Amino acid sequence: MSNERRAIVHSSKPELAHAVAERFLNKVPQIIAEFDEATIVLxxxxMGQAVLDAINSSPxxxxxDWSRVNFWWGDERWLPARDGERNDVQARAALLDHVAVDPERVHSFAASDSGLGxxxxxxxxxxxxxxxxxRFGTYPHFDIVFLGVGPDGHIASLFPEREGIRETERTVIAVRNSPKPPDERLxxxxxxxxxxxxxxxxxxxSDKASALGLTLAGASYNxxxxxxxxxxxxxxFFVDSEAAAQVPDSLIDPGQFWTSADSTDEH
Known part of the structure; x- marks a missing residue:
């Protein structure tokens, strides 16, 4: 397996959102052309919402072909279906309600008012x-997973030194007593x-700088x-200059401050 791990720095949050959006809009048609569909985890x-806003506003x-794109979510807040704090509600408002997605390809987590515990x-x-x-798997083939990183280094709703980050058998976990509200998540x-x-x-x-520096320096994922x-x-790792403040120069991609042309190297 060949894996690249890079930090690509942009000068500001708006430029960061725009660059990631452009890279996405260049890459997804290539994936669809090759596989007849693309599968994305939001x-x-x-910043997750800012990227979707930038995608929506791009020419x-x-x-x-949005009808060929499958959408999943990395995590969700355990809130009622129409709550504006839910990740899927925010994604629909930012992008999904504005493009011709196939409703059957949009896979939201259940809501707290769904009747399920x-x-x-x-x-x-x-x-x-x-x-x-x-075939023979337990989850789809994902082409792109979008993630944010919290000031404590958490991703999705997997928090430091909690059981969730060490889970290796289950594909989805219920999160209780989250250190970040709301208390319950998926x-x-x-x-x-x-x-x-x-x-x-x-x-x-700047509040992400320490976590990003530790991440790229190879800290324990626990x-x-x-x-x-x-x-x-x-x-x-697409980052702005404030978040990159504690990342050694050796760990920053030499093509920092790239533009949408960056995507041409990805196969």
């Missing part, structure tokens, strides 16, 4: 992953995230969950 958070948006909701999403899995586990061909972590802000990210082909 994330929440400020390249309608060059994507938290554990049953985790089991239901795990079952849904298995139903769309590759999350894919690290092996599922790492099954993706490409992991794109989008990280911005202590800094983001350090456990390893996509099958590429693990890219």
């Amino acid at each position: 994330t929440g958070g400020t 390249k948006r309608d060059a994507v 938290l554990d049953d909701a985790a089991a239901a999403y795990s079952h849904e992953l298995a139903q769309h899995s590759t 999350s894919l586990t690290l092996p599922v995230l790492n099954s993706s061909v490409r992991i794109w972590a989008v990280v911005a802000g 202590e800094v969950p983001a350090a456990g990210l390893e996509g099958r082909r590429k693990t890219l």
